[in-house]
Amino acid sequence: MPVPLALLLLRSSRWFDRQLLDRLQHEGWPALSPAQSLVFAYLDPDGTPPAELARRLGHTRQATSQLVAGLVRLDLLALRPNPGRRGGLLVTMTDRGQAMSIDAGRILQTLEAGLGRASADELRRLLHDFEQPDPAGIRKD
Numbered sequence: 001m002p003v004p005l006a007l008l009l010l011r012s013s014r015w016f017d018r019q020l021l022d023r024l025q026h027e028g029w030p031a032l033s034p035a036q037s038l039v040f041a042y043l044d045p046d047g048t049p050p051a052e053l054a055r056r057l058g059h060t061r062q063a064t065s066q067l068v069a070g071l072v073r074l075d076l077l078a079l080r081p082n083p084g085r086r087g088g089l090l091v092t093m094t095d096r097g098q099a100m101s102i103d104a105g106r107i108l109q110t111l112e113a114g115l116g117r118a119s120a121d122e123l124r125r126l127l128h129d130f131e132q133p134d135p136a137g138i139r140k141d
Helices: 005-026 034-041 050-057 061-073 095-115 117-128
Strands: 077-081 089-093
Touching: 005 034, 005 095, 034 050, 034 061, 034 095, 050 061, 050 089, 061 077, 089 095, 095 117
Parallel strands: none
Antiparallel strands: 077 089
């Protein structure tokens, strides 16, 4: 019986994330957990309300608040006033967080290139049909 596709996809995703986190740390960035790195995947460019971030992550507000607080202490994220909601907050990347995100993008491109262009293009084509709308509203076509 073949290994379930969902398991292969999960393991592949975790492999990419582990490689990314290890390489970022090797370049001098702080050690992040997989849960912390996932926060960056769900942030809108102009910031995301904490409750919306929790919904996107599938976490409780309390768990998300703890993740964000840890990333704020590392000066990778900040909580700023939400101009669209009186008394509300937005989770945003700091300048340092944006610099790390740029480095992460470069590392992910390198990991993808290691697959070979044809394989990466084929995987992208096959997985595109399963793509759900991006919660942040950002398409990466």
